[in-house]
Amino acid sequence: MRLLLVEDDRRIASDIVAALTTAGYNVEAVANGEEAWFLGDTEDYDAIILDIGLPGLDGLSILKRWRANDRHMPIIMLTARGSWAERVEGIDAGADDYLPKPFQFEELIARIRALIRRSVGMGAAIISIGDIKIDPRAMRVSLNGVPQPLTPLEYRLVSYLGHHHGRVVPATELQSHLYGDDFSRDANTLEVLITRVRKKLGPDIVGTKRGFGYYIGAEAP
Structure with missing residues (x-):
């Protein structure tokens, strides 16, 4: 899962990036x-x-511009201010x-998990697809009830496909959400990763729809 963190306090930003990375997210951070x-x-x-409290263009202004341009990604606001009127405005x-700041990282991560679930139309905390269960909280994938030894990158691949179960995900989208835009988009690298996952979970867990992308589950959407 690919996240954008907008925070001008370097110490806070560094701590949040570390916590989110440990929780399995691909995080890009900016202060401007x-x-x-x-x-x-x-x-x-x-x-x-x-x-919210950014120098120059503040968070509320950024939010309003995004929504005016029909950008629909889930957004959680952070602020050191406690005004209920500001919360309502946001x-x-x-x-x-x-x-509101200060907050516990565990609460931030839990809220992000919930926002992402709702954004893809999922209500349950555990994603079940056939014999596969994906637990975002524990960063664990189980097959027939047995936890599988996936690397963090392998887990992110399965988790992203699981969150988008029911559609074919293009290779460029997978690369972007797994690696970020700094990654050299080499299709072979993604294929190697998918091959590793198939060896661990079974050849039919991640399917390929030629010319379109990848999906999770036994049948193509």
Whole structure:
């Protein structure tokens, strides 16, 4: 899952990136409001963590621009301010959730998991696809009830496909959400990763629809 963090306090940003990376997310962090607005307007993210108190272009202004341009990614707002009126303004402007500072990283991560689930139309915390169960909280994939020894990158692949079960995911989308835009988009690298997952979970777990992309499950959507 690919996240964008917009936070101008370097210490806080570093701590959040470390916590989210440990939780299995691919995180890009920026401190500048203009850069954040551009990235959110041109790139695809599974969720965005957006601080309100940014220098220059503030978080609320960025949020309003994104929503005016029909950008629908889930957004959780962070702020050190405690005004209920500001929270209402943020939610009315299109924020999906709101978390005042200081906060526990566990709560932020739980809220992000919930936002991503809702954004793809999933209510249950555990994703079940045939004999496969994906537990985002534990970062664990089980096959017939037996936990599988996946690497963090292998887990992210299965998790992303699982969250998008029911559709074919293009290779470029998978690469972007697994590696970010700094990655050299070599199709062979993705194929090697998928081959490793098939060896561990079975040859039919991740399917290929030629010319379209990849899916999880026994049958193509």
